[in-house]
Amino acid sequence: MDMASIVRLLPTPEAHELLELAEELAEKELAPKVDDFEARGEFPREIIRTLGRSGLLGLPYAEEFGGAAQPYEVYLQVLEVLATRWAAVAEAISVHTLACYPLYYHGTAEQKERWLPSMLGGELLGAYCLSEPAGGSDAANLTTKAALTDGQYLINGTKAWITHGGVADFYNVFCRTSGPGASGISCLLAEAGTPGLNPQARERTMGLKSSPVAQIAFDNAPVTADRLIGQEGEGFRIAMGALDSGRLGIAACAVGLAQGALDYATGYARERTQFGKPIIDFQGLSFMLSDAATQIAAARALTLYAARLRDLGRPYSIEAAKAKLFATDMAMKVTTDMVQVLGGAGYVADHPVERYFREAKVLQIVEGTNQIQRLVIARSLAKG
């Protein structure tokens, strides 16, 4: 069962048309170019602009600000389709959507009117700066400081693991504006090009090589006070809320990536013959494919279940944590097995399964490690 034959439960006819558009873009824009960009480690800025012009950079946000007013269950399936072909591009859209979250949900009417249309319009790209070299999971103890003087904050400190570091047009920066702990954190919306906002050298990553990840060093970077999103001290709450949604995005990327690996390995197993028959006719191998197909279907269902809770306005953060945990662990297992299906061929870059395998690993780490997801779930169980 390949991507095209997945039966999708979508809420509207327009959602089907959106998915068709996503599939067309995935086939024509992503599939022919991914290998080249990944091999060279080049960020596909123009391709993301093309997707932006088609409206894919503001899907879950309201039309009045230039979004497409799509529910999360539809937006996530678009991400999934893109991730079957090119996980870094799907991740870019997920990160950008995450980076629009603070302003959309916590900005004032004036702030939204001023900045959101261009952020959702497809030409700009966002980044989300929460982690630091000394702490990612322990976000409440972040140390980057912002001091308010004469109507502007001066930011000092270093953010780490910033997707789109150096290529983003705007950065959400979570920084300490008062005392210790979660209640001292605020969210600032900084523009790229702000003096003292200095993207560092790109990290040399294992996978998603076309996606730039870098530290951002802040050296007295001035951000005017009208760019404070929410109230001072609300930053941690904003960050955690955004991450609940971001986790769903990563879960969808994991489902798509695993589906891409399964599709490829299945095609290979039908063609490749050993002992006079296609290797898919050997049960030891075909059962790996069966298990993968089942795990992917389960991860998709769990992810969309969490998304539907969100769309209904119900609490969904525990379900989002479960979906992120399950889908990304699933993607690691499935991509490992799909390399195995191809045997030696799976270990070389002539086939994409080794790329899927390298890419799956990071999904277990970003947007809250899978240990943090387990912690979130365990706390909810302990509370009863």
Added chain:
Amino acid sequence: MKIVVLVKQVPDSGAERNLRAEDNTVDRASANNVINEMDEYAIEEALRLQEAHGGEVTVLTMGPQRATESIRKALSMGPDGAVHVVDDALSGTDALGTSKVLAKALERLNADVIICGAESTDARGQVLPHMLAERLGVAALTGARKLTVDGSQLTIERQTEEGYEVVTAATPAIVSVWDTINEPRYPSFKGIMAAKKKPVETLSIADLGVDAGEVGWAGAQTTVKEHTKRPPRSAGQKVTDSGEGGVALVDYLSSEKFV
């Protein structure tokens, strides 16, 4: 500037296509039907003209009811509206009859520039722009790889096997384009939504003052008498390299005009 783009729905050239056994016409019912690929370049060129010079872009299609899907797809790229000539009597119409019907529709639309693909992927005749120019009494600027507009003066670079020719004409004129002319845009989600609300005028041949006897099987001046399946791919030509293999390859590529 009033621009009309001709759009034809054709069977997907990426899939296997067949002629029907009973009447030697293209089997459209069992095919995945899409916009003729070259027409997407025509739409893009029309939209670029509109962006640069203002005016409106209208899509004109002759085809059965299901061609509506291709019209909506075309409109989702940006044109303002469409005219769909649809009539049971048109089944079996040849190129000459098609040009008669489209010319009548074009007379009503009063276009400054008519843009179409240089050929369709199903018939590949490349005759329609010439026939339409003759019927309408306008200039035919065909096979363009570049189009520029200066007031009422149109200039194209006509692509040839050796290079290109510069051809100019005053509006109104018909321009046919190759896929070297631009890179067609993708529809946007907003464009898909907007396309549902754009006007699509449906016309019958009676509306155009064309008699049923002039079109369809009855009016066709050409007939396909028989067809055979394309032969399976042959073994090809093998070059044994005894030191001269590279030269033989270059000779072959050069004789086929690949290099």
